[in-house]
Amino acid sequence: MNPKELKYTREHEWIRVEGDECTIGITDYAQEELGDVVFVELPDVGAAIFSDKPFGAVESVKAVSDLFAPVSGEVVAVNGDLDNAPETVNTETYGDGWMIRVKLSDPGEVDSLMDSAAYQKLVDELRS
Amino acid sequence: MVGFAGWDMPVQYAGLIAEHEAVRSTAGVFDVSHMGEIVVSGSDATEFLYYVLTNDVARLRKGRSQYTLICNEAGGVVDDAMLYRLGETEYLLVVNAANVETASEWLAGVVGDFEVELENRSDDYCLLAVQGPETEARLDPGCDLDLTGLRRTRIREVEVFGRGVLIGRTGYTGEDGFEIFCSPEDGPAIWDELLGLDIMPAGLGARNTLRLEAGMALHGNELGVDITPIEAGLAGVVAMEKGDFVGREALAAVAESGPSRRLRGLRTSGRGIPRDHYPVKTEHGDGVVTSGTFSPTLQGGIGMAFVPPACEIGDSVSVEIRGREWEATLVEMPFYSNVSRWRAKSS
Numbered sequence: 332m333n334p335k336e337l338k339y340t341r342e343h344e345w346i347r348v349e350g351d352e353c354t355i356g357i358t359d360y361a362q363e364e365l366g367d368v369v370f371v372e373l374p375d376v377g378a379a380i381f382s383d384k385p386f387g388a389v390e391s392v393k394a395v396s397d398l399f400a401p402v403s404g405e406v407v408a409v410n411g412d413l414d415n416a417p418e419t420v421n422t423e424t425y426g427d428g429w430m431i432r433v434k435l436s437d438p439g440e441v442d443s444l445m446d447s448a449a450y451q452k453l454v455d456e457l458r459s
Numbered sequence: 460m461v462g463f464a465g466w467d468m469p470v471q472y473a474g475l476i477a478e479h480e481a482v483r484s485t486a487g488v489f490d491v492s493h494m495g496e497i498v499v500s501g502s503d504a505t506e507f508l509y510y511v512l513t514n515d516v517a518r519l520r521k522g523r524s525q526y527t528l529i530c531n532e533a534g535g536v537v538d539d540a541m542l543y544r545l546g547e548t549e550y551l552l553v554v555n556a557a558n559v560e561t562a563s564e565w566l567a568g569v570v571g572d573f574e575v576e577l578e579n580r581s582d583d584y585c586l587l588a589v590q591g592p593e594t595e596a597r598l599d600p601g602c603d604l605d606l607t608g609l610r611r612t613r614i615r616e617v618e619v620f621g622r623g624v625l626i627g628r629t630g631y632t633g634e635d636g637f638e639i640f641c642s643p644e645d646g647p648a649i650w651d652e653l654l655g656l657d658i659m660p661a662g663l664g665a666r667n668t669l670r671l672e673a674g675m676a677l678h679g680n681e682l683g684v685d686i687t688p689i690e691a692g693l694a695g696v697v698a699m700e701k702g703d704f705v706g707r708e709a710l711a712a713v714a715e716s717g718p719s720r721r722l723r724g725l726r727t728s729g730r731g732i733p734r735d736h737y738p739v740k741t742e743h744g745d746g747v748v749t750s751g752t753f754s755p756t757l758q759g760g761i762g763m764a765f766v767p768p769a770c771e772i773g774d775s776v777s778v779e780i781r782g783r784e785w786e787a788t789l790v791e792m793p794f795y796s797n798v799s800r801w802r803a804k805s806s
Contacts (some may be wrong), residue, residue, distance in 0.1 A: 366664060369478040369753045370730045372781075388781060390732045392475045393664045394752045394780075 332359060332452075334425050339450035342399040345425060348441055355401060356429040357389065360454045363439060365391035368420040371413045373398075373430055378406045380433060382440055387430070389420065398399065398430065402440045408432035461663070464556035466493040469662040476777060478661035479668050479755045482632055483797075486591035487661035488653045488722070491638075492646065493699045495559030496793040497552040497566065501575040511569045511705055512542065513688060519544045524612045524629055526645045526696055528688050529554075529562055530706030534713060536691070537563045539676065544612045551614075551640075563608075569705060571733050580665035586644030589653060590636030590661075590669075592797060597656045598637060602626070606637070610693035620652045624660045631666065633673025668752050671761060674724060674792030677732045680735060680749045681722055683761055687805030690718040690765065692792075722749070724792035725776065726757070733778050735764030740784070741776040743767040748778060760785075763792070 337345045343361035347354045362368065370390040380386040380400040387398040410429050413419060420428040435441070446455070460467045469490075471478060481487040499508060514527035521544050529537040538558040542553040554562045563579050565690050570577070591600060599606040602624075604617040630636040630684035641649055642678040654660060667677070676682050687710060689699050697710055725748075727733055733751030738790040740746075744767040751762030764777065772791055777784040 345540065366471055367474055370732065372730075390730070392668060392755065393470065393478075395732065395734055 333447045333454075335447045335448070337425070337447060339447065340399065340401045341443060342451065343400050344399060346401045346441070346444060348438075349414060349437050350437075351438060352407065353402060353404075353434055353441070354429045354432050354437060356424065357398070358450070358454075359424050360457070361389075361396070362421045362424050362428075365389060365396060366393045367391055368417045371410075371417050371420060371430060373409045373413070374406050376406050376409055380406060380431075383411035400433075401444055402433065402435055402437070404433040404436045406431050407434050464493060466556060468493065469660075470664045471662040472660045475524065475662070475668065476755045478659055478665035479624065481659035482591045482634055482665065482669055483756060484591070484659060486589065486595045486597055486656075486658040487665065488650070488658045489588040489651065489661050489666055490585070490646075491588050492585040492643075493631060494586050495554040495561060495562065495579070496640070497554060497559075497585075498573060498578045498580050499550040499552055499566075499739040500548055500578075501573070502548055503574040504550055505723045507570065507573040507575040508550060508552075509701065510543065510573075511566060511703065512540075512703065513697040514542070515701045515707065516542065516544075517701070522613055522615060524614055524627055528567060528682075528696055530688065530697075530710070531565070531575055531586035531684060532685075532706055533708060534687040534709035536682040536688060537565050537684060538677065539678050539682055539785045541627075541629060542560075543625075545614070545625075547554035553691045558678065583642065584640045585643050585649075587639045587646070587649060587653065588630055588632075588636065588643070589639065589658060590634050591658075592635055594636050594644060594658070597658060601656070603644040611635075616622045618694075618730075620649055622649060624649070631673070631675055632669040633675070633793055634669070645694075667750075668755060671750055671752050671763070672754055672756055672793065672795040673714065673765075674676065674794060674796075676763075677750060687713050687718065690720050690722060692722045695723070705753060718768055720746070720761055721768045721770065723766050723772070724790045724794060725762050725764050725778070725787045726790050726794070727762070727778055727780075728786040728788075731759075731778060731780045731787070732760040733764070733780070733787070737762075738779045739759060739764045739776055739787075740779070741766050741770050743769040746770075746776070753792060755758060761794050762787075762789075
């Protein structure tokens with residue numbers, strides 16, 4: 332269910348690394364826990380994000396949840412389509428529901444993230 | 460599922476917005492069996508409830524219900540409740556799940572010389588709230604009573620789907636609807652029958668957004684032992700003129716001097732969504748959000764907040780959302796209601 336080629340955080344973000352850039356979104360478990368997403372608050376292009384620090388927030392009808400940066404770097408693109416279609420986070424979690432693209436400042440940080448098997452184990456524990 | 464007052468409760472089934480919209484447009488059903496049921500009976504039942512509750516029980520005729528409050532001597536709200544008069548000297552008091560024990564103990568402590576019996580019957584009742592503009596049409600064929608004749612706030616002993624239940628035309632959504640009190644044995648079968656009528660199961664999440672749009676208070680947020688009903692805008696269910704009752708003196712004093720804060724509705728601009736405990740700034744001083752959400756009906760942020768009493772409807776205020784000030788406006792509550800529709804129908 333969680334794509335094998337992605338990396339994951341304990342805070343339920345996914346990250347797709349491509350060269351020295353990466354794309355970040357939230358996981359299927361996160362979107363399911365949040366329920367209907369109505370607003371995604373994201374940083375501007377050019378902003379710096381820092382590993383383990385909040386970079387934005389997801390508002391669902393039910394609750395609000397901080398987004399934590401899996402890595403450090405500079406935001407090079409923001410998914411503006413989420414402004415008008417925030418529900419894409421629920422429906423296309425690992426695709427069009429992406430949130431930001433980041434130029435990595437320390438590619439080595441990626442190594443400390445979970446692979447899909449490790450993340451699945453975490454989710455299984457949370458659901459049991 | 461989430462833990463809630465010792466119960467496992469579904470936050471949502473199909474999805475919060477879908478469930479919310481079903482209740483606003485057609486019909487939804489909530490399993491609210493966690494609610495507490497206290498039966499009050501005995502020759503002094505009316506006098507006792509007259510004394511221990513804030514609303515005027517003497518005006519409540521058999522087969523009707525009223526929203527009411529249990530206050531302490533300081534005028535704080537121990538719990539809010541629906542009171543159904545089942546007989547001359549028999550009442551059903553429906554209290555919040557989290558407060559069943561507290562409310563029971565509080566009531567027992569006030570009994571004194573009243574000839575009254577209190578029974579916590581919470582384990583004997585399932586409570587299914589069927590809510591939405593089409594509930595009457597969908598439920599009526601399965602009920603041995605003509606539901607079109609059952610007016611708002613009324614309660615009757617009837618059979619639905621061949622099973623004996625109590626049915627009240629009440630709810631917590633701002634929509635027309637019914638609440639079915641049945642035995643735990645009959646609960647699952649009635650639930651299945653309701654789902655078979657294309658009534659959508661709805662969870663705690665939608666229950667909260669619906670009650671918020673309807674401007675209804677939630678104990679623990681807008682009400683509590685440190686909050687008086689006058690502050691919460693519920694002076695209308697405190698019958699000051701009825702004579703002595705628990706909390707009267709304190710509430711009269713608050714009414715006389717004016718409350719130090721006042722519950723108001725607010726709408727945020729743009730994409731700000733107020734949540735409980737968010738700080739509010741007004742030109743008359745600070746306030747705090749007690750409940751807030753994204754309103755699926757209004758497609759924007761709504762909330763309730765305690766603000767200084769000098770604040771008026773229409774005032775511009777700000778809500779601090781994650782360190783940023785968001786513009787908001789104080790507005791009348793309810794934010795949304797289908798009240799006029801069912802009032803017209805039932806009058």
